[in-house]
Amino acid sequence: MALERTRHVAERTLLTMDEAGLSDFYRLMLLIRQFEERVAEMYSRGKITGFCHLYAGEEAVAVGAIRALYDKDYVISTYREHGHCLAKGVSPRTVMAELFGKATGVSGGRGGSMHLFDAGLRFMGGYAIVGGGLPLAVGLGLSIVYKEEPEVVCCFFGDGALPQGAFHESLNLASLWKLPVVFICENNFYGMGTMVQHAICREELYKFAESYKMPGVRVDGMDVLEVHGAALEAVARAREGDGPSLIEAVTYRYRGHSMSDPAEYRPRREERIWLERDPIKSLRRRMLNEKRGDENRLLELEKEVAAVIDDAVAFAEQSPEPPLSELTKHVYVD
Amino acid sequence: MAVISYREALNQALREEFDRDERIFIMGEEVGNFGGAFKVTDGLLAAYGAKRVRDTPISELAITGAGVGAAMGGLRPIVELMTINFALLAMDQIVNHAAKMRYMFGGNVRVPLVIRAPQGAGHQLGAQHSQSLEAYFLHCPGLRVAVPATPADAKGLLKSALRQDDPLIFLEHESLYGVKGDVPEGEYLVPLGKSNLLREGKDVTLISYSKCVYDCLQAAEVLENEGIDSELIDLRTLNPLDLGPVVESIKKTGKAVLVYEGWKTGGAGAEVAARIYEAVFDHLDAPIQRVATADAPIAYNARLEHAALPSPAEVVRAVERLV
Numbered sequence: 001m002a003l004e005r006t007r008h009v010a011e012r013t014l015l016t017m018d019e020a021g022l023s024d025f026y027r028l029m030l031l032i033r034q035f036e037e038r039v040a041e042m043y044s045r046g047k048i049t050g051f052c053h054l055y056a057g058e059e060a061v062a063v064g065a066i067r068a069l070y071d072k073d074y075v076i077s078t079y080r081e082h083g084h085c086l087a088k089g090v091s092p093r094t095v096m097a098e099l100f101g102k103a104t105g106v107s108g109g110r111g112g113s114m115h116l117f118d119a120g121l122r123f124m125g126g127y128a129i130v131g132g133g134l135p136l137a138v139g140l141g142l143s144i145v146y147k148e149e150p151e152v153v154c155c156f157f158g159d160g161a162l163p164q165g166a167f168h169e170s171l172n173l174a175s176l177w178k179l180p181v182v183f184i185c186e187n188n189f190y191g192m193g194t195m196v197q198h199a200i201c202r203e204e205l206y207k208f209a210e211s212y213k214m215p216g217v218r219v220d221g222m223d224v225l226e227v228h229g230a231a232l233e234a235v236a237r238a239r240e241g242d243g244p245s246l247i248e249a250v251t252y253r254y255r256g257h258s259m260s261d262p263a264e265y266r267p268r269r270e271e272r273i274w275l276e277r278d279p280i281k282s283l284r285r286r287m288l289n290e291k292r293g294d295e296n297r298l299l300e301l302e303k304e305v306a307a308v309i310d311d312a313v314a315f316a317e318q319s320p321e322p323p324l325s326e327l328t329k330h331v332y333v334d
Numbered sequence: 335m336a337v338i339s340y341r342e343a344l345n346q347a348l349r350e351e352f353d354r355d356e357r358i359f360i361m362g363e364e365v366g367n368f369g370g371a372f373k374v375t376d377g378l379l380a381a382y383g384a385k386r387v388r389d390t391p392i393s394e395l396a397i398t399g400a401g402v403g404a405a406m407g408g409l410r411p412i413v414e415l416m417t418i419n420f421a422l423l424a425m426d427q428i429v430n431h432a433a434k435m436r437y438m439f440g441g442n443v444r445v446p447l448v449i450r451a452p453q454g455a456g457h458q459l460g461a462q463h464s465q466s467l468e469a470y471f472l473h474c475p476g477l478r479v480a481v482p483a484t485p486a487d488a489k490g491l492l493k494s495a496l497r498q499d500d501p502l503i504f505l506e507h508e509s510l511y512g513v514k515g516d517v518p519e520g521e522y523l524v525p526l527g528k529s530n531l532l533r534e535g536k537d538v539t540l541i542s543y544s545k546c547v548y549d550c551l552q553a554a555e556v557l558e559n560e561g562i563d564s565e566l567i568d569l570r571t572l573n574p575l576d577l578g579p580v581v582e583s584i585k586k587t588g589k590a591v592l593v594y595e596g597w598k599t600g601g602a603g604a605e606v607a608a609r610i611y612e613a614v615f616d617h618l619d620a621p622i623q624r625v626a627t628a629d630a631p632i633a634y635n636a637r638l639e640h641a642a643l644p645s646p647a648e649v650v651r652a653v654e655r656l657v
């Protein structure tokens with residue numbers, strides 16, 4: 001799909017959305033951004049430890065795509081999944097508590113930043129093996145077809161997953177069996193510190209879709225409406241029984257690979273260019289320019305979100321640690 | 335009770351469980367049209383259709399991961415890996431995903447996946463098609479491991495495997511598919527984690543599983559002629575591991591020989607030996623003996639292959655060292 005077409009999709013999406021819808025996108029992206037900023041702060045204060053990969057900068061991808069889903073649709077994610085998890089509706093309280101390693105966390109403190117999970121909300125997990133989630137998405141897709149249910153699976157992964165065998169095996173299988181899976185590649189140009197062009201034999205990642213006989217599209221991952229428009233099309237196609245799609249969302253992570261990475265391999269000029277394209281500020285500007293939002297209302301939203309994050313941190317702080325007596329609980333179903 | 339083969343017993347278990355639970359399906363390379371590389375799924379495609387008997391391409395990682403995902407989605411998948419050697423291509427999904435998910439997600443998910451695979455040597459298939467890898471799975475918390483020796487256990491354990499909720503590796507031995515034995519018709523369950531006293535004796539305890547159980551039975555007959563009375567325990571499953579009868583037996587005999595087809599170093603027998611030492615050291619009259627596969631890849635040459643594997647003669651020699 002040519003870029004003009006996806007721009008057109010974005011324009012059309014904007015036209016079809018009401019002010020409440022746009023405010024919802026704005027609020028959710030802001031929630032993720034503020035959540036991540038607070039996570040960084042808590043990390044530097046030693047409240048959060050271990051590996052921690054922030055999603056700041058990429059919010060438009062999670063929000064645009066997940067808002068194209070119904071509640072009962074599934075999401076599979078990676079270790080950079082705080083944004084996907086929050087967008088799927090999981091409470092900031094229980095996500096923050098998980099990052100703090102507390103018993104009240106979504107995974108009872110056993111998972112941490114990289115292994116969030118909520119079966120009830122069909123957030124089917126963050127996985128810390130690059131490409132590991134794709135076969136799981138295929139299996140969930142298979143279970144949907146098997147049970148003749150109407151759901152779809154939205155599977156997020158990074159550009160770093162493309163050279164993995166799991167990517168190629170999974171796309172082949174999903175296409176062969178016409179499974180309702182939307183594969184979303186978040187291309188942020190770097191797999192840890194290695195640039196895409198040093199890792200993958202072609203730079204246009206969406207073109208891998210051709211090999212697997214499915215539609216492939218590249219979207220501006222800094223534009224929530226463009227992501228949303230493409231996701232709506234792919235989700236509709238999956239739900240109709242027409243099989244999987246691949247969306248390449250071109251985006252940028254504002255921070256390093258993880259909290260321990262200062263991203264010195266990236267030119268500062270490059271970072272500035274992407275910061276200017278910030279998805280949250282862009283949407284805000286657009287809503288105000290096109291009279292699709294009220295500044296006072298947006299300021300209120302910003303205050304509300306800040307309060308939600310404060311509450312999440314307080315909840316996490318006050319929550320108990322998991323008891324040592326449960327060290328081996330849940331290794332098996334008993 | 336009918337006399338049928340290990341292969342037929344597995345096929346029967348699959349049919350009975352397919353009839354009982356609509357959520358059960360099988361997928362794997364050649365399970366449908368071909369009827370299974372070892373014919374375990376023979377006739378299932380005709381009986382249950384392509385939805386429940388799904389042929390797959392050669393993509394062990396994705397097939398296994400799809401099994402994990404389908405289990406998360408509420409189904410009870412069986413993934414057949416053509417042989418256990420190919421499980422190594424799927425280890426990420428087995429060890430990093432299936433085995434971990436329940437724990438790392440705080441008990442909020444179940445992965446009732448059964449992975450069936452034949453393993454074992456004895457057919458001159460060379461180094462890459464002759465391995466016994468049960469120890470790899472035994473090592474990993476979160477996985478159940480079944481290693482049936484008899485046709486009845488093959489049926490009863492597979493049926494139990496399909497009624498529990500943890501990922502389970504079901505290891506069949508390639509040399510056992512044609513072995514015949516009494517198998518109860520209809521509903522017959524062998525519980526996981528219950529070892530089986532196959533032969534009573536007072537002089538020495540032989541502990542084994544899968545194909546080596548037959549090596550032990552032969553050895554026990556030879557030893558009987560020498561006036562040595564062997565007790566034989568078939569572990570049946572390595573996880574859960576039921577060492578109760580083993581411990582009781584050693585209290586009586588004071589001597590133990592472990593017989594298994596995995597490599598000797600770091601094999602399942604090493605774990606069992608360590609647990610025996612921890613539990614009943616004071617009852618042992620002699621060091622525990624291990625009869626296992628030589629620490630080398632399996633050679634194609636028949637004599638080399640035979641020499642690498644445990645045999646009744648080696649079991650006899652091990653017992654003779656003890657008494």
